[in-house]
Amino acid sequence: MREVDVAIIGAGPTGLFAAYYAGFRGLSVAVIDSLPEAGGQVTAMYPEKMIFDVAGFPAIKGRDLVANLVQQADSFGPEYLLGTQAEKLSYLDDRPVLSLAGGESLHCGAVVVTAGLGSFAPRPLPAAENFVGSGILFFVPHLADLVGHDVLIVGGGDSAFDWALALQPLARSVTLVHRREKFRAHAATVDRVRALPVRIVVNAEVTRLHGDGAVTGADIVVKGGEVQTVPVDTVVAALGFTADLGPLTEWGLALDRRHILVDSAMATNQPRVFAAGDITEYRGKVRLIATGFGEAATAINNAAVVINPDAHLFPGHSSDVG
Numbered sequence: 001m002r003e004v005d006v007a008i009i010g011a012g013p014t015g016l017f018a019a020y021y022a023g024f025r026g027l028s029v030a031v032i033d034s035l036p037e038a039g040g041q042v043t044a045m046y047p048e049k050m051i052f053d054v055a056g057f058p059a060i061k062g063r064d065l066v067a068n069l070v071q072q073a074d075s076f077g078p079e080y081l082l083g084t085q086a087e088k089l090s091y092l093d094d095r096p097v098l099s100l101a102g103g104e105s106l107h108c109g110a111v112v113v114t115a116g117l118g119s120f121a122p123r124p125l126p127a128a129e130n131f132v133g134s135g136i137l138f139f140v141p142h143l144a145d146l147v148g149h150d151v152l153i154v155g156g157g158d159s160a161f162d163w164a165l166a167l168q169p170l171a172r173s174v175t176l177v178h179r180r181e182k183f184r185a186h187a188a189t190v191d192r193v194r195a196l197p198v199r200i201v202v203n204a205e206v207t208r209l210h211g212d213g214a215v216t217g218a219d220i221v222v223k224g225g226e227v228q229t230v231p232v233d234t235v236v237a238a239l240g241f242t243a244d245l246g247p248l249t250e251w252g253l254a255l256d257r258r259h260i261l262v263d264s265a266m267a268t269n270q271p272r273v274f275a276a277g278d279i280t281e282y283r284g285k286v287r288l289i290a291t292g293f294g295e296a297a298t299a300i301n302n303a304a305v306v307i308n309p310d311a312h313l314f315p316g317h318s319s320d321v322g
Contacts, residue, residue: 004030004079005109005307006300007098009086012040014277014292015114016069021300022112023076025315027307030106031073032098034119036083039066041116045159045241048143048166054289065289085119089251089270096272109307112299113260113268113275114292117243125154125237127206127218135215137236140167148172150231152218154206155238161185163236164193175199175230177206177220201228209235245279256281266299272306274299 006022008015011033022029037043039062042051047063054060060068081100088099089111098106122138139159140146143166151171153160156178168174176193181202183190194200203223210217215235220228245258254261254269259281266274276295278287285291304311315321 001097001105001107003107004028006030006303007032007086007096007106007108007111008078009033009098009111009113010040010115010277010279011035011038011080011082012114012116012277012292013042013065013069013289014116014296015040015112016066016073017293018112018114018276018296018300019073019078020069020076021297022303023073023078024318024321025300025304025311027109027300027304029073029076029078030081031078032081032084032086032100034083034085038070038080038082039063041120042066043141044120045139046162047139047141049162051289055293085247087247089273091271094271096270108272110272110274110303112266112296112303113248113273113279114277114296115245115248116278117241118245118248118258118279120241120243122237122241123239125206125235125239127209128235128237131209131211131215133209133211133213133215135211135232135234136209137234138238139163140236143167143170146171146234149233151175151234151236152177152206152230152232153236153238154178155240156180156183156185157238157240158185158189159240160236160238161189161193163238164198165189165196167236168193168196168198173199173231175201175232177201177204179203179205204228206235259285264298265302266295267302272303274303 005027008031011031019029042062050059085101086098090097096108096111128136147170150173153176207221208219218232260275262280276299277292
């Protein structure tokens with residue numbers, strides 16, 4: 001069993017800022033995430049999307065925000081345990097013990113849960129169930145990989161239309177297919193896509209993918225039974241994600257549906273366990289990245305006092321410490 005001052009569960013923006021702040025407080029840190037790379041939902045769902053409500057950045061890509069947060073935290077050398085899951089919470093000598101999926105255990109001074117929506121998985125594309133080959137994406141890690149491709153986007157939500165906006169200038173063609181006539185996406189975004197040379201097919205479904213080893217085409221069945229076959233190099237299945245708190249539901253945490261209840265110190269009902277970011281719930285909660293940053297600092301500073309009762313809750317200003 002290894003010792004660590006603070007274990008942070010979730011490597012999204014809130015967790016990464018918590019890692020920085022724990023290092024700033026002189027605490028050793030382990031960051032745990034079931035995804036194989038840092039960034040959480042931002043990396044998995046919209047790495048190339050512009051974010052406009054992060055303080056100090058008029059606009060910043062999701063990927064760049066994550067890179068900056070990792071760089072900021074790296075000044076204190078946090079340990080990353082990625083591609084693994086914190087499965088069990090127990091206590092030894094009144095301190096939390098986290099049992100990880102790989103069999104390792106961490107004896108912690110405190111735990112900070114910054115798991116966002118919990119573990120999440122993309123909703124499958126039915127037409128791809130029996131397709132054996134490449135070319136099926138649920139998000140686009142690198143836009144440049146699809147330069148010159150015939151891209152088929154399936155979905156009618158914000159993600160589908162965001163990908164259409166981002167890919168249209170790069171791809172050879174973009175076709176968007178939605179099974180209904182009305183879209184869930186923001187109306188202004190829909191209007192922007194309609195103004196571009198993007199083919200939008202409504203009241204339709206993708207029923208079959210063609211190709212041997214890679215996607216080469218797709219059958220689209222429109223209302224009335226007409227079948228259209230289009231050339232395709234890449235399918236982006238923007239059908240949303242299902243979220244699950246997973247083992248967290250067995251930790252004895254007070255929950256409100258899929259969120260962890262916390263007090264003004266970001267403390268949960270379990271000793272030495274704090275939470276911050278989208279996974280938390282309290283009266284007046286606003287789920288924004290900007291809110292998560294403040295909650296991360298609050299959680300870490302309160303955890304620091306729990307770990308060392310002689311420590312001060314307010315650490316001073318970073319500009320004074322250097």
